[in-house]
Amino acid sequence: MAELHLLSPLGFRAAGVYGGIKSKQSPDIGLLLCESLVPAAALFTTNQVVAAPVKIGRKHALSGLLQGAVVNSGNANACTGSQGDKDALVMCELAAAVAGCKRDQILPASTGIIGHFLPMDKVQKGIKEAGKFLGNSQEHANLFADSILTTDTRRKVASAQFKANKQDVSVAGVCKGSGMIGPRLAPPSAKHATMLAYLTTDAQIAPPLLRKLLAEVTETSFHAVTIDHHTSTNDMVAIFASGASGVPIKGGKGLESFTGALREVCQSLAYQIASDGEGASKVVVITVRKAASQREAMNIARAIADSPLVKCAMNGNDPNWGRIISAAGYADAKFEAARAHLTLQGATVFSRGRPVEFERESLSAALTFHEVNVELTCNLGNHEAVCWTCDLSHEYITINADYHT
């Protein structure tokens, strides 16, 4: 079987071109288009300071029907006042002209530096050029995936497929995100890093159900990844459902399969963000078990994942479990050290209020692996959450302090 990609679901075309917005010569303008108006759903940052494309995108996503998306990297079009709003609308207009639809049927997005006006001459030229290079090959998918990257060191892609009524249904996605990652997203009617994720599927699914599933799956995927706890002004997750498989998703086994496929894609993308976090040398998977509630399980996992001290210890391959237990203790959640049990890479280091002897050297060696597993059992209930993060390294400081904006 050929490798699946963003354009494996039927009914999509995409392009990515270099418009000259990023200093690095790699694609920075992308188009993802459907053949007609299709069910779509999007979640946006809950930061109260929102970029112009988020303001515009919230409005355009409200109807639940979209024909495509336009995106640029290298400039966030955030904190740019009313000029920024106009520029985001012009992006939609230009994309709509390519797609043959109305401008409010296009979802705009931008990612990059905050507080600079978009170079609209380059943006205009880029979108027009992208329009000439649309296609549905793996290369087209790759160029679009690259067009959204900023400090990311690699492309992030995931896909899943299932059979319903003997018919293949595909779900796929690409995303970007490496720093300023602490996504808290919500539907456009309410409010919710810069993380951008684009999901495609050829399932037939109605907009309200699509939105509900996207919100549900986001909880245990994009909301479960944090690099620096800094929620961006531009975060967005969007899904487009072309319906081209001819398989309707409404309930029963089909719905279950679709939700599973969507979760698999979103969780893979979230994991890839953690793995490619700015300066990251490893992914840290934090599993909290037997917490008093779902919310509390996630709050504990997030508190551990966001502690600079825990992240530095991980960078140094240091089994400093005191930092983990103390972070759990200040989380907004019930936690009792006297009941808790903690393992690092499967080795118990703390149990029921007391330290447990362990082989320091071999555990430190195990912490050098690319994936580190932290498992904390609370023994207070029956709820579980998983959160992904990375270590905090000298390279993170170099990326964010030594290179000037």
Add this chain to the structure above:
Amino acid sequence: MAELHLLSPLGFRAAGVYGGIKSKQSPDIGLLLCESLVPAAALFTTNQVVAAPVKIGRKHALSGLLQGAVVNSGNANACTGSQGDKDALVMCELAAAVAGCKRDQILPASTGIIGHFLPMDKVQKGIKEAGKFLGNSQEHANLFADSILTTDTRRKVASAQFKANKQDVSVAGVCKGSGMIGPRLAPPSAKHATMLAYLTTDAQIAPPLLRKLLAEVTETSFHAVTIDHHTSTNDMVAIFASGASGVPIKGGKGLESFTGALREVCQSLAYQIASDGEGASKVVVITVRKAASQREAMNIARAIADSPLVKCAMNGNDPNWGRIISAAGYADAKFEAARAHLTLQGATVFSRGRPVEFERESLSAALTFHEVNVELTCNLGNHEAVCWTCDLSHEYITINADYHT
């Protein structure tokens, strides 16, 4: 006038000795004693995982009357189960024997690594030795101040004096804290880094008023400093009022002067913690003005102070104001970019939703100063808060990742 110090307020004696708990040969066991039982108040960490001395200290502080304090550095006696509780009580017993009081009239504290049992032979020998070297000179004050330090690079001392009824009243304090600093404190009856602060005064003041004033002043001092947002298991602030000045503090001008002196001492100590934060090259003073409420003003200031991206920009002398505005946007507080005004070292960089042109090179040069002032005006109300933090540097990573526990 001679320099004031922790033992300038009349009625106190102290000592600090090296007992061999810290690897670095500097005092690690301290005693601070009054001549009799005196009004005292203490606030403790709100982390749900609390060190043994915090558990014991909460009980001992409840009566509002104490005769002194015993402290060790180099070992936090945290996550040490019931053995830890016993050890903390033994520390109190040994100090009480020196002071000539009961063990529950002594406030214990420990700071250092989590999850190791105290070397009680060294602790016992150290406390007995400290008992032989008590005194009230500046040298005694310095040795006590040094006995509480861990990764701190310098002693932290502050003092203030005022006249009431033509009589001098002194307030003084010492503290420690450099990493794992994000204090959230509360009275013993409720719950509230490792930050330790010891305050002395020779004012005559009743325990309930002393506790109320300590809690009030802590809000705008110790609660307004953050290094890494990691609330410790051992944080404590304690004040002892010997009454030896003979000046009663109850209300009116005297109360006002005392509160002012106490605030001056606590704010100076908090500032010194930020200035000596692990790896810090500068103090960042964040002032949020015209916020909708006091709580919201502080939430915005804390969100900015806790953002690794903001702290890295400060380390790099980078006027990257987008990180500041976006952090304000995700704070738990009302914030509208369209109304906000932001200055860095007095230079306006953002106003009412839009970037403001500034001299990048000269502002970057101004950001190299030891104190950086970030002033954000929200224009949503009339409330103000100040928060102190430091930059996030390569040295922070070195301290917390490269050196093993």
